[in-house]
Amino acid sequence: MANSKKPCYADWVFKPCACILALLILAASISASAEPLVLPIAASQDYAYSYKDFLNRHGGSPYSIDDFAGTTRGVTSLVLMQQAARIGGMPFEVNVLESPNPGRAMLLVKQGKAAAFASDMWQNEFDDTVIMSPPVVRKGEFEKGIYGLRENSALMAVRSLKELRTFSTAVDLTWQRDIETLTAMGIHTITKVPRYELMIRVVGGHRTDFIIAEFANVNHDFSFTAYGVKLYPVPGVKIVIPHSRHFMFSKKHPMGARLAKAVNCGMKQLRKQGRIRKALEQCGFINTGVAKWKQIYP
Template sequence: MKWCLFFLFSSFYVQAQAPLVVDIISSENFSLRYEEFLDGRSVLDVEDFHPSTKGSHIEIIEMVLLQQALHLGGEQRKVIFNPKPSVNIIEFSDLIAGESLVLARSTWHEDLLDYKGSLFVSEPLVEYGEYEAGFYVAKRNIALHNMPAERLNQLTVVANPRWKVDWRALNNTDVNIVSFIGPWETMLEMVETEIVDAMLVNFSVSQSLVLNFEGREYVPINELKLFLPDSRHFVVSKRHPDGKRVFAALNKGLAILKERGILRKALTESGFINEKVAPWHMVNEAMLMRGIQ
């Protein structure tokens, strides 16, 4: 009888301590950049969120904040990141089926509206109005660097209509939108070769705001920005056996991070909320004032 009870207890303990698997995008080097950012630190000890690698930093910060929120919410299991090629900004099939538990990236609220019956949606990581972007042009295209807002009706901007939030933001400006459904890298190539003038990109973490991609440099049009009209959230599968428990811990932890000011600190220090462009003119400000969502 004692051996039976010991076996049951041991089995329960092993199950309880099984790692928590979180999906990330395998097509990006997030895992490598994440380890470089930690630089030997425990993820729970991270208090400085300044970038240590080139490129967008928000993906790495989200991996950190997700784990800190889970821990603060009472989820003590170790997190293991699982690279999956199927995971992208609008792919939720594995989550809906319960084959995946949670994504390491936040998602636009608009992209989740049709899936709320199958997915738990966290409190916002990025609030409505916080996500800002610039009109990035080729650095060598000097004539566009200081284009005034009054001339935006002469600017051609490439955009993917499937990126609903970007598309809606641009449609509330005077720019001429060139529709393109394809890789982000190809859109940058269209800017480089001057097929179009610009592309909407969240501001670079570099001091000069320069975006360097494969040896080519792009800069935002000076003094102009727009906000993307939506909030961003973590999502958890409702059909996964751990879904309800993990979602409760995540939401509780996010509330603590927000109350302590850590969410805002992380988004600001990482460069996602870029203080360098705080005084710049918001070309779609009317959307913010009307609270269009």
């Protein structure tokens, strides 16, 4: 009788291993071909263009960016959010949901139509429908200049809060922290307008004297041009809004809590490495050029 072939040790050891290996390769292939996670992120008007333009100028991916020169704090914040989320194990792509102003955009987050707000928000904007991250902008870091037309020589000569109180200002009616600050400063005439564009235009049209704005880092004199109007800071003076700003995530959106957990985890590492402060300095939000300017409020 012919000898029956004995099972080879390699057959029963390596065949299952080969099967497992094949399954792992298949799983990796499926994962690689899966659609990337895309989340709705609420933002004010024109934000999508600024964000996409910045990414395109830096290779298209937010994760490799380490130089934030030439963009705004808002765009910088969203890129930092994505970098933190990736560190926390939840990389995502952005689908910007645009609204006429930040207040309307924030409402999308609170209603659960957006997973998060694109930029950082003042602490007082949070309620029980949203989740607050650790601070992106820490208390004392948010400085603003007094911006007006250069030909307004009386405004440009202001050197104290007492002198500034005699001038008029305009502010977006949804910017509650700015309104509170201007009121606390004792500014007598505060015109509230429905969007940022009108803030610029009423100054350009000589209907109000100034706005408070983050220092621009485009020109050596910190001037900036928006909607055809060029505004200059009153030289040598600045104010501080003494509150912190945080990322806002929706409790009602199905991915909001997961995103918050990932971002909060990643922010700890970014903060420890000094990357948040560095990014805010690079984009000009924390402006070393005005470090010695006189703080007239608070």
